[in-house]
Amino acid sequence: MNSEHIVGKSVPRKEGRDKVTGRSQYVDDMVLPNMLFGATVRSQIPRGRINKITFGPEIAWNEFVIVSAKDIPGKNCIALIGDDQPCLANEFVNHPEEPILLLAHPDRHLLPKAVEAVSIEYDALPAIFTIEESARRAEIVWGEDNIFKTYLIEKGEVDGVWEEADYIVEGEYTTGAQEQLYIENNGMIAAFDAQGITVWGSLQCPYYIHKALMALCGLPAEKVRVVQMETGGAFGGKEEYPSMIAGHAALLAMKSCKPVKIIYDRMEDMAATTKRHPSRTRHRTAVTRDGKILGGEIDFTIDGGAYATLSSVVLSRGVIHAGGPYYWPSVRIRAKALATNAPPHGAFRGFGAPQSLFAMERHMDRIAQAVGLSPIEIRRRNFLQPGQTTTTEQVVREPIHLGNLLDRALEASDYHSKKKSFANHNQSGATPKGMGIAAFLHGAGFTGSGERYLSSVVGVEGCADGSVRVLVSSTEFGQGTKTVLSQIAAEALSLPYENVSMAQPDTLEVPNSGPTVASRTVMVVGKLVQSAALGIRQTLISSNLLRETYTAEEFRTACQNYVAAHGQFRSWSRYEAPSDIFWDDQKYRGDAYAAFAWAVYIAEVTVDLTTYSVSVDDFVALQEVGKVLHPLLARGQIIGGVAQAIGFGLYEKVVWQNGRMQNNQMTNYIMPTSSDLPPIRVFFEELGNVYGAYGAKGIGELPMDGPAPAILNAVEDALGVRFDSIPLLPEDIMDGLNSHGAAASSQRGDHGLGSAGGVP
Amino acid sequence: MTDSRDRRAKTEISFTVNGEPRKVHAYPMERLLDVLRQQLQLTGAKEGCGEGECGSCSVLMDGVLVNSCLVPVLQAEGASVVTIEGLAAGERLHFLQEAFLECGGAQCGICTPGMILASTHLLNGNPKPTMEEIREGLSGNLCRCTGYSQIVEAVAEAARRRTAS
Numbered sequence: 001m002n003s004e005h006i007v008g009k010s011v012p013r014k015e016g017r018d019k020v021t022g023r024s025q026y027v028d029d030m031v032l033p034n035m036l037f038g039a040t041v042r043s044q045i046p047r048g049r050i051n052k053i054t055f056g057p058e059i060a061w062n063e064f065v066i067v068s069a070k071d072i073p074g075k076n077c078i079a080l081i082g083d084d085q086p087c088l089a090n091e092f093v094n095h096p097e098e099p100i101l102l103l104a105h106p107d108r109h110l111l112p113k114a115v116e117a118v119s120i121e122y123d124a125l126p127a128i129f130t131i132e133e134s135a136r137r138a139e140i141v142w143g144e145d146n147i148f149k150t151y152l153i154e155k156g157e158v159d160g161v162w163e164e165a166d167y168i169v170e171g172e173y174t175t176g177a178q179e180q181l182y183i184e185n186n187g188m189i190a191a192f193d194a195q196g197i198t199v200w201g202s203l204q205c206p207y208y209i210h211k212a213l214m215a216l217c218g219l220p221a222e223k224v225r226v227v228q229m230e231t232g233g234a235f236g237g238k239e240e241y242p243s244m245i246a247g248h249a250a251l252l253a254m255k256s257c258k259p260v261k262i263i264y265d266r267m268e269d270m271a272a273t274t275k276r277h278p279s280r281t282r283h284r285t286a287v288t289r290d291g292k293i294l295g296g297e298i299d300f301t302i303d304g305g306a307y308a309t310l311s312s313v314v315l316s317r318g319v320i321h322a323g324g325p326y327y328w329p330s331v332r333i334r335a336k337a338l339a340t341n342a343p344p345h346g347a348f349r350g351f352g353a354p355q356s357l358f359a360m361e362r363h364m365d366r367i368a369q370a371v372g373l374s375p376i377e378i379r380r381r382n383f384l385q386p387g388q389t390t391t392t393e394q395v396v397r398e399p400i401h402l403g404n405l406l407d408r409a410l411e412a413s414d415y416h417s418k419k420k421s422f423a424n425h426n427q428s429g430a431t432p433k434g435m436g437i438a439a440f441l442h443g444a445g446f447t448g449s450g451e452r453y454l455s456s457v458v459g460v461e462g463c464a465d466g467s468v469r470v471l472v473s474s475t476e477f478g479q480g481t482k483t484v485l486s487q488i489a490a491e492a493l494s495l496p497y498e499n500v501s502m503a504q505p506d507t508l509e510v511p512n513s514g515p516t517v518a519s520r521t522v523m524v525v526g527k528l529v530q531s532a533a534l535g536i537r538q539t540l541i542s543s544n545l546l547r548e549t550y551t552a553e554e555f556r557t558a559c560q561n562y563v564a565a566h567g568q569f570r571s572w573s574r575y576e577a578p579s580d581i582f583w584d585d586q587k588y589r590g591d592a593y594a595a596f597a598w599a600v601y602i603a604e605v606t607v608d609l610t611t612y613s614v615s616v617d618d619f620v621a622l623q624e625v626g627k628v629l630h631p632l633l634a635r636g637q638i639i640g641g642v643a644q645a646i647g648f649g650l651y652e653k654v655v656w657q658n659g660r661m662q663n664n665q666m667t668n669y670i671m672p673t674s675s676d677l678p679p680i681r682v683f684f685e686e687l688g689n690v691y692g693a694y695g696a697k698g699i700g701e702l703p704m705d706g707p708a709p710a711i712l713n714a715v716e717d718a719l720g721v722r723f724d725s726i727p728l729l730p731e732d733i734m735d736g737l738n739s740h741g742a743a744a745s746s747q748r749g750d751h752g753l754g755s756a757g758g759v760p
Numbered sequence: 761m762t763d764s765r766d767r768r769a770k771t772e773i774s775f776t777v778n779g780e781p782r783k784v785h786a787y788p789m790e791r792l793l794d795v796l797r798q799q800l801q802l803t804g805a806k807e808g809c810g811e812g813e814c815g816s817c818s819v820l821m822d823g824v825l826v827n828s829c830l831v832p833v834l835q836a837e838g839a840s841v842v843t844i845e846g847l848a849a850g851e852r853l854h855f856l857q858e859a860f861l862e863c864g865g866a867q868c869g870i871c872t873p874g875m876i877l878a879s880t881h882l883l884n885g886n887p888k889p890t891m892e893e894i895r896e897g898l899s900g901n902l903c904r905c906t907g908y909s910q911i912v913e914a915v916a917e918a919a920r921r922r923t924a925s
């Protein structure tokens with residue numbers, strides 16, 4: 001029997017060798033015989049009626065396959081939650097870059113010219129582009145009121161708290177759109193034959209696409225097959241939009257009866273596919289003299305773009321995280337997802353939580369100033385304690401001690417002595433420095449009853465050669481899905497890691513274990529892999545092929561014998577909601593997540609007053625994520641997430657004009673490079689988690705939540721000037737300092753912007 | 761996207777790829793990246809941006825790191841090109857590949873071929889770089905997954921091992 005633990009060890013990445021040798025097959029690396037290349041003709045205007053489509057004379061159109069909405073055999077929609085988004089616009093367009101026509105040709109070089117040669121005349125309709133315009137219904141662009149979804153969370157008696165308050169602290173915070181910027185652009189190949197439609201692609205959720213293609217192509221489940229190729233980064237950006245591209249490739253393949261490959265180039269990918277929802281959050285908080293939160297109102301609004309897509313779920317995660325890791329005796333949180341005429345915003349690592357937590361953590365610093373406490377003390381006095389309830393009245397059952405987490409982070413960052421030395425340093429000179437803190441939490445798994453509805457299934461197979469294979473639709477796109485799920489299966493079966501392999505996610509082969517999103521793979525799917533693996537072992541033992549303790553060789557032989565005698569040997573496991581988890585969808589109350597990860601991040605920054613640029617000099621990321629199953633991968637996830645979040649806070653600005661992204665290139669949409677980032681120092685606490693495989697919780701999204709507010713808190717600490725919008729670019733700092741200077745000189749004696757916004 | 765094909769007819773271009781002499785028929789202005797990927801089936805070089813920003817198409821040309829999306833294939837005439845496929849000796853990984861594997865330098869893997877080639881180029885010029893020099897030296901190659909730390913550590917580890925052995 002293998003007595004060594006495999007979980008907790010940094011075993012080699014399953015597909016690592018292929019990745020470092022360039023052998024991995026991404027979708028654009030795959031070629032099928034007689035394959036055509038597809039391209040998309042898109043709307044040039046934000047909103048209007050399509051009047052006329054003209055095909056320019058300079059193109060030999062008879063060589064092209066052309067698909068319009070009329071060619072759709074099934075329903076013209078991308079089936080997801082609601083079915084409001086068309087696959088191809090028919091009469092109306094509702095955002096720039098909305099797909100209207102599809103073209104295919106054997107020579108991919110001819111496509112850009114052909115796309116350009118299609119001219120479309122529109123009757124333009126008035127369009128709206130901001131949360132404000134949508135909220136005041138400057139124009140109704142979706143449904144009856146521009147509202148995709150609202151939520152209301154109510155706890156306690158908020159209306160009574162304002163009387164008792166010593167301070168009422170208000171603030172408004174906004175976050176911008178962010179591009180996922182996976183380095184591999186989106187792409188799909190589709191082929192159609194008597195078996196039905198098959199697509200291969202860069203994607204996160206095979207069964208989302210499966211469902212969308214059934215509806216679009218009018219085909220039964222068994223005639224639709226979705227295969228994931230190696231996927232070059234996703235971050236949520238390949239959660240829902242790939243259904244669109246798969247649909248397009250499928251329509252072209254059905255019409256031409258040839259395989260069709262659609263690969264977006266960078267400009268198309270950035271302009272047309274989803275981004276993080278822009279948001280606006282308003283806080284009004286009642287606080288006592290000694291800094292205790294009595295209650296408050298939070299108003300959280302996101303811009304969903306032109307179609308509903310995933311906005312309702314993004315909003316849900318955002319609203320549940322809006323209160324941060326603090327105890328609110330009473331609170332009222334209103335949340336709204338609104339329509340505008342931008343391309344639909346969608347899933348991006350963190351899924352609404354980075355937006356609402358940015359606001360919460362900036363607001364905490366504002367409360368601290370109002371009360372006259374330090375950012376440390378204000379947090380310490382309000383941290384959730386075991387036994388208390390969250391804003392949705394979920395009882396904290398984990399033995400989490402956020403105060404200890406905070407202390408450890410302060411020590412790791414050398415907070416106090418740095419603050420002291422910065423106070424001196426900042427007396428003079430053009431490079432003020434500051435320290436900023438963010439404390440936060442992130443729920444693992446689908447929100448509320450989500451996991452119950454998903455009802456995920458996983459399989460583990462004992463193969464004819466005696467090895468073990470894991471069958472899940474969970475996808476690998478850099479996080480280490482294959483590696484960690486193999487570790488879990490190996491651990492459950494007491495086998496060497498090498499004896500376990502992963503089936504390629506292919507809907508013909510693997511069951512629906514749910515989408516690979518929401519930090520759910522290790523915790524939820526991992527737990528199911530564990531129990532399915534135990535099923536294999538149990539069967540071998542009860543068939544008297546194996547003893548309770550065994551060597552890897554004995555297992556191999558037993559497994560071979562079982563398959564020889566009975567044929568295919570698979571064990572399945574289906575998700576069952578733990579009986580002590582309860583969620584009320586109507587009241588939006590209860591156990592929002594089976595487990596939360598907890599974190600305290602500390603940023604140290606320097607602001608250069610000649611260039612107005614901010615550099616992050618040190619970054620401490622301390623988190624409690626349950627048991628760490630693979631230290632190297634876990635650390636890599638945290639560092640990568642922090643880097644992306646530094647981009648969210650300081651670099652990545654989507655420049656919009658009439659709903660279209662203007663800077664849709666890597667040259668003018670700036671993500672951090674290796675020389676922009678500090679060494680990111682990662683620390684873990686491991687409390688464990690009864691609901692996850694071997695005590696694991698989710699980890700992937702967490703690091704996206706904290707860095708932006710920690711950095712903006714540090715910038716305020718350095719400058720004494722407040723910034724409440726991200727991304728915070730040098731020009732914003734210059735403007736802020738200038739207007740601060742103006743305000744300070746016109747109101748001498750006042751403390752200016754650096755003072756608290758509190759009302760005593 | 762520009763039409764990379766010239767009005768002129770295809771021409772024969774000879775160069776060495778991973779030590780082997782190759783002849784291709786291509787339009788002179790066709791991108792080296794496309795010729796490698798589509799004609800020579802060397803798909804390790806990737807197109808991340810097509811405009812010289814991301815480095816995922818990096819290859820070595822006569823020992824110099826180039827973005828193959830910006831190199832017209834004509835320029836490769838007579839040159840010696842090394843792609844990611846040329847680094848390992850059979851099943852034996854190159855020491856940088858080993859280090860990337862062990863240190864977590866590859867997550868989704870799409871930047872990895874370019875990143876490893878950029879790292880070989882870096883170490884060829886500077887066998888014992890500091891962490892700062894590695895960060896500087898790789899700043900032309902974008903990675904969205906790793907936040908770079910584990911890549912930088914992989915290169916440092918590879919350098920340490922090579923100079924130790």
Ligand code: FES
Nearest residue numbers: 808810812815829
């Ligand atoms: S594809 Fe060549 S640099 Fe990005």
Ligand code: FES
Nearest residue numbers: 867868903904905
């Ligand atoms: S590993 Fe994914 S982009 Fe670098």
